[in-house]
Amino acid sequence: MPGATRVGSRPPVVDHGPRVGNLVALTFDADMTDGMLGNLRAGRVTSYANLRILDLLEREQVPATFFLTGKWVERYPDLTRRIADNPRFELANHTYGHLAFTGDCYDLPRVPAKGMTDDVAKTFRVIEPYGGRQTRYFRFPGLCHNAAALDALAPLGLTVVDGDVVSGDPFATAWKPLVRAVLDNVRPGSVVIMHVTEANAAMTDEALPHILAGLRERGLVPAPLSEVLTPA
Ligand SMILES: [Zn+2]
Numbered sequence: 001m002p003g004a005t006r007v008g009s010r011p012p013v014v015d016h017g018p019r020v021g022n023l024v025a026l027t028f029d030a031d032m033t034d035g036m037l038g039n040l041r042a043g044r045v046t047s048y049a050n051l052r053i054l055d056l057l058e059r060e061q062v063p064a065t066f067f068l069t070g071k072w073v074e075r076y077p078d079l080t081r082r083i084a085d086n087p088r089f090e091l092a093n094h095t096y097g098h099l100a101f102t103g104d105c106y107d108l109p110r111v112p113a114k115g116m117t118d119d120v121a122k123t124f125r126v127i128e129p130y131g132g133r134q135t136r137y138f139r140f141p142g143l144c145h146n147a148a149a150l151d152a153l154a155p156l157g158l159t160v161v162d163g164d165v166v167s168g169d170p171f172a173t174a175w176k177p178l179v180r181a182v183l184d185n186v187r188p189g190s191v192v193i194m195h196v197t198e199a200n201a202a203m204t205d206e207a208l209p210h211i212l213a214g215l216r217e218r219g220l221v222p223a224p225l226s227e228v229l230t231p232a
Contacts, residue, residue: 002090002226003136003159010150016164017189017228024186024220025228026064027163028053028196029139031098032071049076050198052205062212063088065225066196067139070096070126084132090224091130092137096123105144116152137161137225161225163191170195175206183214189228
């Protein structure tokens with residue numbers, strides 16, 4: 001399985017693939033916290049699932065990789081099925097409830113040190129029944145990790161994926177800066193970090209067509225993460 005590593009050894013952390021060829025990975029994080037679920041229940045927020053992103057990727061037949069939290073999957077099972085059923089999409093792990101794995105991570109509440117391994121293992125168990133292109137890729141919330149967090153994941157045989165192109169889409173209020181952030185930094189082998197969380201990343205779907213056009217101009221081609229990290 002893509003991203004699988006030797007169980008018991010500290011997982012590797014990768015930012016990008018080899019700087020050869022023309023492939024890049026578009027990755028979309030699907031965050032979900034208890035606070036976000038509360039916002040949905042109270043009607044303060046309509047959706048943390050950006051359907052316009054899915055529609056566009058499907059219509060244009062663009063490969064992508066989704067880093068799913070367990071709580072997002074449980075809130076949006078139909079959309080998870082839709083992602084898993086697309087042969088161009090890969091599924092990856094973004095923790096169960098988007099808790100921080102280090103002490104200083106964007107004010108996110110922290111997962112107890114003893115709970116780190118179980119949190120990530122549980123998330124794989126939530127995602128795996130959906131099938132499709134499963135992976136052993138994992139991304140920490142806020143990309144926050146240290147030696148203790150990495151050691152906690154050693155039993156799971158996974159690869160930690162950060163990324164080298166940060167779109168800056170969380171809580172963005174305009175789409176042009178996202179397009180610039182991506183296109184100014186993207187290169188062969190790049191892993192671009194975006195979000196599919198709608199209310200918390202409301203400009204991503206507006207930026208995406210311009211990002212796709214800019215990639216085309218640069219001769220760069222989106223591919224599933226596994227094909228970017230481990231070219232054939
Ligand atoms: Zn996240």
